[in-house]
Amino acid sequence: MSSVVVAVDGTSGSGKSSTCRAVADRLGLRYLDTGAQYRAMTWWMLAHDIDVHDAAGVAAAAATPVIESGTDPLGPTITVDGTDVSVEIRSDAVNAAVSPVSTVPEVRSRLVALQRELIGAGRIVVEGRDIGSVVWPEAAVKIYLTADPSARAARRALENGADDAERIAATEASLLARDEIDSGRAVAPLTMADGAAHIDSTHRTLDEVVDLVVGLVMETA
Numbered sequence: 001m002s003s004v005v006v007a008v009d010g011t012s013g014s015g016k017s018s019t020c021r022a023v024a025d026r027l028g029l030r031y032l033d034t035g036a037q038y039r040a041m042t043w044w045m046l047a048h049d050i051d052v053h054d055a056a057g058v059a060a061a062a063a064t065p066v067i068e069s070g071t072d073p074l075g076p077t078i079t080v081d082g083t084d085v086s087v088e089i090r091s092d093a094v095n096a097a098v099s100p101v102s103t104v105p106e107v108r109s110r111l112v113a114l115q116r117e118l119i120g121a122g123r124i125v126v127e128g129r130d131i132g133s134v135v136w137p138e139a140a141v142k143i144y145l146t147a148d149p150s151a152r153a154a155r156r157a158l159e160n161g162a163d164d165a166e167r168i169a170a171t172e173a174s175l176l177a178r179d180e181i182d183s184g185r186a187v188a189p190l191t192m193a194d195g196a197a198h199i200d201s202t203h204r205t206l207d208e209v210v211d212l213v214v215g216l217v218m219e220t221a
């Protein structure tokens with residue numbers, strides 16, 4: 001397990017963050033949330049009034065913000081130009097804009113370089129959409145985590161303190177819209193990487209999913 005890299009990809013809201021943080025904590029590994037980096041880039045674009053649907057404008061600005069990720073699974077941090085944006089990057093505005101921003105190749109190449117720098121030191125659980133396929137195909141363990149859209153929406157709405165039917169329906173629509181853009185984009189689309197183990201979390205508790213992933217890491221790494 002000396003330099004193990006665990007790559008966890010999957011659809012929006014499938015439980016990647018909770019799973020990865022718990023797995024990293026149990027195994028004494030670091031944790032990297034690449035979605036938070038795409039969100040931080042998006043937050044910065046919105047804060048600078050850049051039209052997120054203008055790919056050329058987004059591409060031209062992509063090199064400017066300084067994005068830094070902390071990798072402690074018990075308290076991961078994300079800063080842009082030195083400001084902690086952990087809360088701001090979870091807003092509805094960022095939810096709606098992050099997938100368009102993430103289709104821009106200049107955004108991806110900038111963030112993939114940051115990710116490879118952090119992963120290079122090893123001993124890390126990394127979550128995203130393209131980790132096992134593009135960012136770190138040599139990962140010792142690759143997981144593809146999914147769940148039914150209604151289960152994902154109910155969990156996500158609950159996390160955000162809202163469990164009324166209207167809010168759950170809006171959350172499901174937002175998750176599905178992101179999945180569609182993430183799966184259909186030309187560069188690094190969401191896909192199950194070669195050699196990945198598919199885990200469906202719809203009818204499993206968080207602990208059950210964590211046990212499965214920890215088992216795979218112990219077997220493989």
Ligand code: C5P
Nearest residue numbers: 012034035038098099102128129130178
């Ligand atoms: O993981 P999370 O849902 O926070 O990711 C937010 C968005 O960031 C995704 O919907 C996707 O558009 C983008 N993303 C990506 N590649 C990654 C991680 C996230 O394109 N490796």
